[in-house]
Amino acid sequence: MLLIKSFSKSYGSKKAVDDLSLHIHKGEIFGFIGHNGAGKTTTLKACCGILKPDAGIITVDGVSIAEHPIECKRMMAYLPDNPDLYEFMTGIRFLNFISDIYDIPADIRRERIDKYAELFELKGDLAQPISSYSHGMKQKLAIISALIHDPKLILMDEPFVGLDPKASHILKGIMRDICDAGGAIFFSTHVLEVAEKLCDKVAIIKGGRLIKCGTMDDVRGDASLESVFLELEG
């Protein structure tokens, strides 16, 4: 679903990501773990076409993001680490805006907005301006907007930050459902327990370089993910 081949990106003289290669298959929840500044966000942004790679190829379902960004973006959704949404819009206006961009028919958008807004208990606040939302509410709205066009691939940067336990639980369920339906999730997290329970595969990145990648069992062996991570991080 998502293929990252020899991806490198530098900011000035600092190499943020160096020769990273990953393959996220359909049906997989793929966790991306690393310390702050390891290169997780840079990788996710490059995957969704926000950042241009210095080197390497990134493809979504066989389509190059560099050559066909619109086609790729139609297949996926991106959830940033900080949900900076248009504060001058109400929640429902924002969802309509996203739906218009993805050309979602009225009946489908109504059904999905109802479904997800009810699931995340945001329906009553959809008519409110986003500027009045709490961080958690913005995060929920960003999640709904990411799900509204039924993407095949979702890239998420720290998706559980700011969510209450119930919303976190619901999101985990949705992530699993998407993958069971043939989609894929590539997400970064610092919460190793979540990664351990949720992910089919995991990659650990340090200083922009991939230091471990594989199925959860391959990576952690008999130990916990936390101890493996701490050991690898040195």
Next chain:
Amino acid sequence: MFKALLKKQFLEVFSFIFIDKRKGKARSAGEAVLIGLLYVLVYCMVIGSFYVTARGLCEPLVTAGMSWLYFALFAISALFFGIMGSSFSTYNSLYVAKDNEMLFSMPVKPRTVLNSRLVSVYLMSLLYSSLMFIPAIIAYLGMVKPGFLGMFLLILTPVVLAFFVTALSCLLGWLISLIAPRIKSKSIVTVIISLLFAGVYYFFSFRLSSILSSILAAPALIANALKTKVYPLYLLGMGASGDIVKFLLFALICIGSAALVYSIIASGFSKSVIGGGSASHSRNKALYSEKDIHLGSSSSALFKKELLRFTSSPNYMMNANLGLVFMVGIAVLLFIKGGELRKLLIDADIFGGDMLALIACAAVCMISSMNVTTASSVSLEGKHIWIAHSLPIEPKAALLAKLKLHLALITPPLALLLAAVLTAFRFSAALSVLICIVSVLCVLFLALFGLAVNLKWANLHWTNEVIPIKQSLPTFLALFSGFGLLLLLLGLYLLLSKLVQPLEYLCIAAGLLTIGCLLLYKLITGWGSKRFAELD
């Protein structure tokens, strides 16, 4: 406690001296001194400009034994300035201060917080009202040499008057706090009120000399009217002229009204700031209904987003589009007085033949160039740029939505202005069509130019939206590009004036502007799209 709050209040008010808000960093001591001196200089310059008016009024009124009327007239202006300058800042600092929650979570009495804020409101009121009163005092001292008591009362007058200004500002701020939660389109209401204030200010500024002449023509009549209808103004005037009893009475009125307003505000302050905020929020909470779903194309969605961004910000509306107000104002004026102006220009034979058409066209273009919506539209994406980048839209589509907004905003006033110009001056059909074409092309060229310079010098890392809107290089360049373009076209006309007639020159200008527009459009859709996609 009070001292600490007061110190915080002063630091907040004068933070512009110590902190560079564009960079979000502290200024060096030298820079801070320089900025401080610059503001003092500007303040002195404004005082100097009012001094000229004060001199004109002082001599005849003092000579006629009506010193009190002189001070009363300046007190009216000081009240206007004081209230205009401080009522919105009073509302913001009293009721919607960002540190409310932090302060109320600490062991601080609400009244102590209120008192510290009121001191800064008082100082702001004094600062604004002194703009009018200081020149009045200086001009007065140039003519009259009061004794110690007279001097003392004269200096105390603006100090006491500022209590009344504070009372009125607080009252207005309190009323705004009651009304604001019930207003749906706050930004638009803010723009309308600001325009009203500006309108009143410009009305009086333009009519100042005729107002002064009317006052000086019949001072006794005005004095009598003021004395009978606004007695406190008479007390102020007499007090400032040295009558201690009347001064004390005036001081009693000012300080008494301030005390009364204080008691009204203090009784519901903590409720308005904390309790009332959430209560009013839930009371006015709009409920979502399924009707709220509207279908649209991706380009109309992008345009609506730009429109919402625009209407959500009074700063954006006011600063980037003040020209629209002038366009409508001038159009209305031309519809009313256009005939007279035409007669005047034709009778005076100032512009021969079709030259008037060129001048009219240049004037329309010049006024239109005051609209610079596109010049900050890219920078205003700010931290939200990731949304445009991650959505399946061509960067070109996002840029064209910004261009469309600029054109959609300017088209109705431009049409009105052109209709007014053409009605007023009755040019030939060919000239009329060419004036319209050149004006439209000029507007399009300047909109494209604004977008191009904003793409080149985009700043997405602002902390306050005023920075990209008002204090950025793209806005500066876009504002002056209108003048530049007209100078270029004027220069070209001077070169060609012996070879071509105005009608032919308008054709040439239209051709050149079309080429300019096409080149800029190509630049924006090519280089600009790439640049927009790479902005971070």
